[in-house]
Amino acid sequence: xxxxxxxxxxxxxxxxxxxxxxxxxxxxxxxxxxxxxxxxxxxxxxxxxxxxxxxxxxxxxxxxxxxxxxxxxxxxxxxxxxxxxxxxxxxxxxxxxxxxxxxxxxxxxxxxxxxxxxxxxxxxxxxxxxxxxxxxxxxxxxxxxxxxxxxxxxxxxxxxxxxxxxxxxxxxxxxxxxxxxxxxxxxxxxxxxxxxxxxxxxxxxxxxxxxxxxxxxxxxxxxxxxxxxxxxxxxxxxxxxxxxxxxxxxxxxxxxxxxxxxxxxxxxxxxxxxxxxxxxxxxxxxxxxxxxxxxxxxxxxxxxxxxxxxxxxxxxxxxxxxxxxxxxxxxxxxxxxxxxxxxxxxxxxxxxxxxxx
Amino acid sequence: xxxxxxxxxxxxxxxxxxxxxxxxxxxxxxxxxxxxxxxxxxxxxxxxxxxxxxxxxxxxxxxxxxxxxxxxxxxxxxxxxxxxxxxxxxxxxxxxxxxxxxxxxxxxxxxxxxxxxxxxxxxxxxxxxxxxxxxxxxxxxxxxxxxxxxxxxxxxxxxxxxxxxxxxxxxxxxxxxxxxxxxxxxxxxxxxxxxxxxxxxxxxxxxxxxxxxxxxxxxxxxxxxxxxxxxxxxxxxxxxxxxxxxxxxxxxxxxxxxxxxxxxxxxxxxxxxxxxxxxxxxxxxxxxxxxxxxxxxxxxxxxxxxxxxxxxxxxxxxxxxxxxxxxxxxxxxxxxxxxxxxxxxxxxxxxxxxxxxxxxxxxxxxxxxxxxxxxxxxxxxxxxxxxxxxxxxxxxxxxxxxxxxxxxxxxxxxxxxxxxxxxxxxxxxxxxxxxxxxxxxxxxxxxxxxxxxxxxxxxxxxxxxxxxxxxxxxxxxxxxxxxx
Numbered sequence: 001x002x003x004x005x006x007x008x009x010x011x012x013x014x015x016x017x018x019x020x021x022x023x024x025x026x027x028x029x030x031x032x033x034x035x036x037x038x039x040x041x042x043x044x045x046x047x048x049x050x051x052x053x054x055x056x057x058x059x060x061x062x063x064x065x066x067x068x069x070x071x072x073x074x075x076x077x078x079x080x081x082x083x084x085x086x087x088x089x090x091x092x093x094x095x096x097x098x099x100x101x102x103x104x105x106x107x108x109x110x111x112x113x114x115x116x117x118x119x120x121x122x123x124x125x126x127x128x129x130x131x132x133x134x135x136x137x138x139x140x141x142x143x144x145x146x147x148x149x150x151x152x153x154x155x156x157x158x159x160x161x162x163x164x165x166x167x168x169x170x171x172x173x174x175x176x177x178x179x180x181x182x183x184x185x186x187x188x189x190x191x192x193x194x195x196x197x198x199x200x201x202x203x204x205x206x207x208x209x210x211x212x213x214x215x216x217x218x219x220x221x222x223x224x225x226x227x228x229x230x231x232x233x234x235x236x237x238x239x240x241x242x243x244x245x246x247x248x249x250x251x252x253x254x255x256x257x258x259x260x261x262x263x264x265x266x267x268x269x270x271x272x273x274x275x276x277x278x279x280x281x282x283x284x285x286x287x288x289x290x291x292x293x294x295x296x297x298x299x300x301x302x303x304x305x306x307x308x309x310x311x312x313x314x315x316x317x318x319x320x321x322x323x324x325x326x327x328x329x330x331x332x333x334x335x336x337x338x339x340x341x342x343x344x345x346x347x348x349x350x351x352x353x354x355x356x357x
Numbered sequence: 358x359x360x361x362x363x364x365x366x367x368x369x370x371x372x373x374x375x376x377x378x379x380x381x382x383x384x385x386x387x388x389x390x391x392x393x394x395x396x397x398x399x400x401x402x403x404x405x406x407x408x409x410x411x412x413x414x415x416x417x418x419x420x421x422x423x424x425x426x427x428x429x430x431x432x433x434x435x436x437x438x439x440x441x442x443x444x445x446x447x448x449x450x451x452x453x454x455x456x457x458x459x460x461x462x463x464x465x466x467x468x469x470x471x472x473x474x475x476x477x478x479x480x481x482x483x484x485x486x487x488x489x490x491x492x493x494x495x496x497x498x499x500x501x502x503x504x505x506x507x508x509x510x511x512x513x514x515x516x517x518x519x520x521x522x523x524x525x526x527x528x529x530x531x532x533x534x535x536x537x538x539x540x541x542x543x544x545x546x547x548x549x550x551x552x553x554x555x556x557x558x559x560x561x562x563x564x565x566x567x568x569x570x571x572x573x574x575x576x577x578x579x580x581x582x583x584x585x586x587x588x589x590x591x592x593x594x595x596x597x598x599x600x601x602x603x604x605x606x607x608x609x610x611x612x613x614x615x616x617x618x619x620x621x622x623x624x625x626x627x628x629x630x631x632x633x634x635x636x637x638x639x640x641x642x643x644x645x646x647x648x649x650x651x652x653x654x655x656x657x658x659x660x661x662x663x664x665x666x667x668x669x670x671x672x673x674x675x676x677x678x679x680x681x682x683x684x685x686x687x688x689x690x691x692x693x694x695x696x697x698x699x700x701x702x703x704x705x706x707x708x709x710x711x712x713x714x715x716x717x718x719x720x721x722x723x724x725x726x727x728x729x730x731x732x733x734x735x736x737x738x739x740x741x742x743x744x745x746x747x748x749x750x751x752x753x754x755x756x757x758x759x760x761x762x763x764x765x766x767x768x769x770x771x772x773x774x775x776x777x778x779x780x781x782x783x784x785x786x787x788x789x790x791x792x793x794x795x796x797x798x799x800x801x802x803x804x805x806x807x808x809x810x811x812x813x814x815x816x817x818x819x820x821x822x823x824x825x826x827x828x829x830x831x832x833x834x835x836x837x838x839x840x841x
Binding site: 026027030033034038213214224281316319331 | 363398399400570573750751754826827
């Protein structure tokens with residue numbers, strides 16, 4: 001019997017179907033491959049806490065290899081590492097991504113190291129790491145009652161950097177300070193609500209490293225494209241100017257004293273300010289004037305103050321850097337294991353001096 | 358427009374679509390020339406006139422040379438072409454260098470001029486000079502129309518940073534039909550992606566960590582400086598050969614074949630072999646238009662050494678207006694002369710490549726130091742700290758180690774492939790099983806053509822694309838050779 005004849009349109013359709021199937025199967029396999037490749041590099045599940053906002057999902061493990069290489073486990077309410085003995089009193093550490101420290105392992109983060117050092121001699125306080133990327137002084141003030149209610153800490157440590165009292169605390173897209181006649185007040189900005197599609201995308205982002213990291217990468221490519229030289233006039237390309245951030249300028253622009261006073265008041269004075277300086281490796285002894293202002297203000301107001309300026313400066317003088325990882329840049333970005341250890345030593349010493357339980 | 362930018366990809370897609378239209382070849386050449394001018398003007402529109410001007414002068418000079426039988430007249434037109442090109446190159450590239458040196462030597466205070474170096478001037482002046490010289494030597498016929506010539510001169514894939522394509526290679530191809538075909542797109546895209554990977558996944562991440570070290574060599578430890586020197590050797594290879602791959606790939610998509618520019622140079626067993634494998638189109642240009650006219654090796658050993666040194670000195674200066682480039686050229690010139698002296702000795706017995714290769718690579722790395730450092734002072738500081746292992750900031754970036762590992766694997770594959778030219782060896786047959794084809798005949802010695810007839814080959818292509826998407830540096834940093 002002769003084989004049935006196939007019309008040209010039929011063969012085209014069949015060939016198209018084969019191509020679609022081929023690309024579909026190959027695409028699925030490639031996606032699976034990269035899902036597996038990216039899991040150790042970018043795996044972070046976020047959840048929404050009714051009082052604290054977006055937090056790392058309780059009980060989840062974050063794997064971070066974009067900067068450094070860290071694995072962190074997260075307990076309820078955005079606290080890093082499950083507490084060993086919940087009955088013991090706690091020291092709550094607030095801060096931004098430097099405290100959150102996704103880029104180092106749990107055993108290397110300064111809060112874990114400080115807790116170990118405190119507990120060397122006797123059973124002592126738990127050190128709770130509530131670090132959250134992009135938080136600023138405005139968040140530490142606004143969230144104080146909620147953190148009080150949730151953890152009832154005996155003492156609070158607030159980690160700050162040069163930018164924390166400046167533009168970071170006045171960014172209108174997030175919780176921020178606003179000037180008032182008497183100084184400053186906090187403005188709470190609610191979490192953005194998502195539509196149905198947005199919720200689906202959000203859920204997919206939490207479950208898939210491939211999807212989550214794709215969103216991050218698209219953002220980076222878009223930002224890079226915006227920096228392209230102007231077409232037809234390359235010689236007129238503008239270069240970024242170095243940020244100044246000097247205290248004299250900031251003091252005229254931002255109500256620094258009022259911000260610090262509000263922060264200390266929010267925690268009834270039971271607070272230690274932990275200052276992480278950003279030092280120029282070539283001049284490790286030069287602290288920014290913000291650091292100088294902060295030290296002087298804390299001293300005059302009797303506020304506990306820890307600065308890493310000398311410790312970090314000493315490290316740089318020995319050729320080591322407190323910031324940066326092998327897969328990023330020298331002395332840039334977040335604290336590495338050496339920076340974390342130095343921070344833990346000074347913080348534990350200060351807590352011991354204060355007689356924190 | 359940088360090849361690795363989204364703007365360029367949009368530009369390329371539109372151009373290929375236009376070249377796919379069923380129009381006459383002359384119309385396609387017109388489209389191509391216009392697109393090339395647009396590509397060049399996108400950098401800075403003011404210098405497009407300069408490029409067009411150069412093409413007018415050299416087209417005219419070559420036509421006059423060809424039309425005349427009188428030696429004097431022919432020489433005069435050739436001289437006009439040479440003088441006009443070298444004057445342009447000299448003015449834009451070396452005026453401030455000259456002023457700086459006059460000021461330094463005589464204590465003068467001549468102010469530097471505000472000159473913006475036109476992109477690709479070193480490349481296109483060499484290209485146009487080779488055209489008039491070849492017409493003068495009667496090695497090629499001049500272009501029949503200015504459209505052909507301007508299409509050749511402005512051909513955008515290699516306009517800014519090579520490969521330096523000679524008229525004798527390009528002009529005969531202009532008779533063929535151009536425009537994208539399935540085979541051209543498959544091959545061209547594969548080579549382009551190969552180059553894109555080298556640039557974005559290897560060279561740019563290394564640049565971001567090596568640049569700060571070279572900017573402040575005094576601050577870093579000797580060990581870190583060794584790592585930085587190795588990093589730069591990998592960066593410049595992947596950056597420049599990546600650009601060449603992308604240029605060759607784009608040209609293939611359009612329908613033209615450009616000459617290979619690199620052939621695994623870091624596998625070279627000696628410095629002479631290195632220059633047969635590194636920036637091949639420049640080294641062959643310097644050989645044919647400088648070294649041989651100077652006398653080459655035909656006037657005795659002593660003169661050969663002088664010619665080698667002079668050629669390499671000028672080759673160094675071609676890269677930029679700095680004594681550091683001259684030192685780099687001199688180092689290579691001296692090394693070539695020493696190698697020539699050794700090999701010409703009757704008792705010379707060559708050692709195997711496995712012994713001499715590492716020393717050659719070490720020499721090349723060390724020679725990159727003056728090339729990359731901006732001053733003599735930083736060059737001396739770096740070399741001194743490296744050899745005395747002085748303390749300083751300790752910094753071993755992983756991107757250099759990853760880049761080095763990838764390079765080792767790529768070169769091992771390349772060496773294996775070179776030894777199995779017919780089949781591609783194990784690697785070639787493994788790829789054949791997944792319907793990907795190994796090419797061994799040009800361009801970085803080997804590359805993989807991505808084809809889409811089987812699930813495995815589509816999978817390979819997608820993995821390739823995803824690797825670039827997830828692991829590429831995101832900033833569109835210019836290619837190193839754009840500054841030359």
